[in-house]
Amino acid sequence: MDKFVWYGLPIGAVILMANCAIANCAIAPGFQENPNLPAVDYDRVSQVPGIDKIYPTENLHRPVDVEAMEQVTSVSQLTDIDPSHWAFQALQSLVERYGCIEGYPERTYRGNRALSRYEFAAGLNACLDRIQELIAAAVTDLPSKEDLATIRRLQEEFQSEITGLRERIDPLETRTAKLEANQFSTTTQLRGFAAFNLTNAWAGDEVKAEGLNPFNARRDPLSNRPVIREVGEQNITFSNFVVLTLNTSFTGKDLLVTELGAGNGNPGANNYISAGNFNSGGVPFFDQTVGVDPNDIVLRELLYSLRVANSLRITVGPRINWFRFFDANAFTFPGTGTSSFNSINSTFLTSTKRGAGAVIEWNISKQLEFHLGYLVESLEFLPGNRPASDPSKGLFEGTNTITAELTYKPSSNANIRLLYQRSNLDRNSVVQIDLRPIFGVADDGFGGGVRDATSDTFGINFDWLMTKGLGVFGRYTYASTHIDPVRVGIEDGRVNAQTFQVGLAFPDLGKRGALATLSFVVPFDILAGEKFLVSGAGNGGTQYEIEASYYLPLTQNIAVVPGFYVISNINNFDDNPTVFVGNLRTQFSF
Known part of the structure; x- marks a missing residue:
């Protein structure tokens, strides 16, 4: 069996789904990067009160909180996922079959939230790591011949989108390395x-x-x-x-x-x-x-x-x-x-x-x-x-x-x-x-x-x-x-x-x-x-x-x-x- 196709099935599915999510669920020609990142809430300043909202956010006087992500083992653990949603089966496969999707601490997925390119890279890396684990462990629940035929068809149909995505990821890696080298602090x-x-x-x-x-x-x-x-x-x-x-x-x-x-x-x-x-x-x-x-x-x-x-x-x-x-x-x-x-x-x-x-x-x-x-x-x-x-x-x-x-x-x-x-x-x-x-x-x-x-x-x-x-x-x-x-x-x-x-x-x-x-x-x-x-x-x-x-x-x-x-x-x-x-x-x- 074609080794590239065999390994490429879950990889292609992940890339296809990510591209779909980035483009708001339609198989779209691509996505636009927003250079204007939202400002972190600047908490209140002064001799009497504070600025808790110089940067307008939903909760100005609250300290910044970086929420940790938690691994889930079943799509049913994500409380905001509707089984009737068009992407439910794809998400269920990534969660229960490949185990590379994480949720927020309160057990939500927040599927309508905008995805940054950094988050996409992190999610893609998690799925690739999981795929390598499955291959190394010789898991029996590997893709079927029908899956292989499907992925071949999808790869051919969406070759231009996948190529465009790779072209965007390469500069991202360069920019990320530059940011890491020049960042003020890791924390x-x-x-x-x-x-x-x-x-x-x-x-x-x-x-x-x-x-x-x-x-x-x-x-x-x-x-x-x-x-x-x-x-x-x-x-x-x-x-x-x-x-x-x-x-x-x-x-x-x-x-x-x-x-x-x-x-x-x-x-x-x-x-x-x-x-x-x-x-x-x-x-x-x-x-x-x-x-x-x-x-x-x-x-x-x-x-x-x-x-x-x-x-x-x-x-x-x-x-x-x-x-x-x-x-x-x-x-x-x-x-x-x-x-x-x-x-x-x-x-x-x-x-x-x-x-x-x-x-x-x-x-x-x-x-x-x-x-x-x-x-x-x-x-x-x-x-x-x-x-x-x-x-x-x-x-x-x-x-x-x-x-x-x-x-x-x-x-x-x-x-x-x-x-x-x-x-x-x-x-x-x-x-x-x-x-x-x-x-x-x-x-x-x-x-x-x-x-x-x-x-x-x-x-x-x-x-x-x-x-x-x-x-x-x-x-x-x-x-x-x-x-x-x-x-x-x-x-x-x-x-x-x-x-x-x-x-x-x-x-x-x-x-x-x-x-x-x-x-x-x-x-x-x-x-x-x-x-x-x-x-x-x-x-x-x-x-x-x-x-x-x-x-x-x-x-x-x-x-x-x-x-x-x-x-x-x-x-x-x-x-x-x-x-x-x-x-x-x-x-x-x-």
């Missing part, structure tokens, strides 16, 4: 993001703000009222923001994230803001100083994530980005959606933007997901040894939070998230509370000090893509913070407040991949306890903001994002002039 991916920010803030008159400056709040010793300053015209600023992320996987089921950042942003809007609210209303998210000083290179994140079961992942680390795991929203990620600090997440969250500790993620079902985290403050933009690494405070005595969030997905286009956070808040160096959920600074109501505080925060967050071109989103958060004065005779009490946001999103507006958003935000509406606020209460007014942003991708790696904000009753003074902020961001990602 590590380098991702980068850079932004240029051109920003201006202006008002028709001087703006009133509480505090000697954005960081120092005091009361007038005679009137006991908060000290108020007036701020005039600001100048246009031009700043930078850069983040480099190393994503390392050792097993394919784990992820080590090491992220470095630097920036020099400090727009004029920061000068309009009351003490305790630096980087809040009117400040574009990427217009920030990442470290203590401008352009300091700092370690923004360091965490290790491991999938311990199909539905369970555990993350631990000395500097975890809280926003990777909580308070996500499809339309408010700063890289592609809303763009100011007050619009990308709840203004009451969180005092542990980065922290040491652990987070557990549990995929209960296709519709339910539960996250639980404990973090001790480890902020990269504050000076000195942070509580998590300070032996006088450590993992349990410093500022810390316990956060629980339940996500319900009624459909593939909608998410509803319920969140609870318990916070233990350290007082600052002048014995005041200036940490979230306090949107400002709290003392005992008479200029005296307070003890460490506790707070309870409750939130709901939703996003819904109603049609291909229209989405809605929103948040509501309520917080209650216990204030305990140091001086005897002064009663303790609570600062109760709420914040909410509603918005519209317009995906693919003007261009595929673009996203326009319009957002209305009330950042700090005080319900009780104004007397404890040495900054933040204003004269009893309620600040509100209207923000418009438009993410316009120019290429896969370059985008421009204009933004415009209108802020009324800034700092909760109802007699303050309206503040306007314009921002033009050009961002680069790789």
Whole structure:
């Protein structure tokens, strides 16, 4: 018997099936290589939240997971294979007869998923290895004469397609060898993001703000009222923001994230803001100083994530980005959606933007997901040894939070998230509370000090893509913070407040991949306890903001994002002039 034909039967069948699969199941003239590989999800960045979606994917704030393939012995083990499908018999033969098809860990084949040339080469190699094993073992279940006749006919009929496929594989091997010789790392991916920010803030008159400056709040010793300053015209600023992320996987089921950042942003809007609210209303998210000083290179994140079961992942680390795991929203990620600090997440969250500790993620079902985290403050933009690494405070005595969030997905286009956070808040160096959920600074109501505080925060967050071109989103958060004065005779009490946001999103507006958003935000509406606020209460007014942003991708790696904000009753003074902020961001990602 013709030795080439004898050995070529399974080989030809494999090549024919692979060619058919690559061409979407028709015996097509070939396939087109796509040079634009999809970007790996770049997880959230910043001084408050993160970019969890600079690269739009289905789950931005989730670490990259490389799923392992598992060998199956019967086609019935693949739960998404329909026996009536036209390719069922061919797949059954490759699985049960030749044993060279693998499935995903959850026992699926994902037959409709696009196949890369690298994956094809790997699958073809697995089948060839299996064929060699069968021949070496002298397996009796070898091809019949009818099989040989069939393969001869198929080889003749599809000779041009097979030849074309071989011509494509040869250059692939050369390119693969070149990539392997020049790759950065066998286990590590380098991702980068850079932004240029051109920003201006202006008002028709001087703006009133509480505090000697954005960081120092005091009361007038005679009137006991908060000290108020007036701020005039600001100048246009031009700043930078850069983040480099190393994503390392050792097993394919784990992820080590090491992220470095630097920036020099400090727009004029920061000068309009009351003490305790630096980087809040009117400040574009990427217009920030990442470290203590401008352009300091700092370690923004360091965490290790491991999938311990199909539905369970555990993350631990000395500097975890809280926003990777909580308070996500499809339309408010700063890289592609809303763009100011007050619009990308709840203004009451969180005092542990980065922290040491652990987070557990549990995929209960296709519709339910539960996250639980404990973090001790480890902020990269504050000076000195942070509580998590300070032996006088450590993992349990410093500022810390316990956060629980339940996500319900009624459909593939909608998410509803319920969140609870318990916070233990350290007082600052002048014995005041200036940490979230306090949107400002709290003392005992008479200029005296307070003890460490506790707070309870409750939130709901939703996003819904109603049609291909229209989405809605929103948040509501309520917080209650216990204030305990140091001086005897002064009663303790609570600062109760709420914040909410509603918005519209317009995906693919003007261009595929673009996203326009319009957002209305009330950042700090005080319900009780104004007397404890040495900054933040204003004269009893309620600040509100209207923000418009438009993410316009120019290429896969370059985008421009204009933004415009209108802020009324800034700092909760109802007699303050309206503040306007314009921002033009050009961002680069790789």
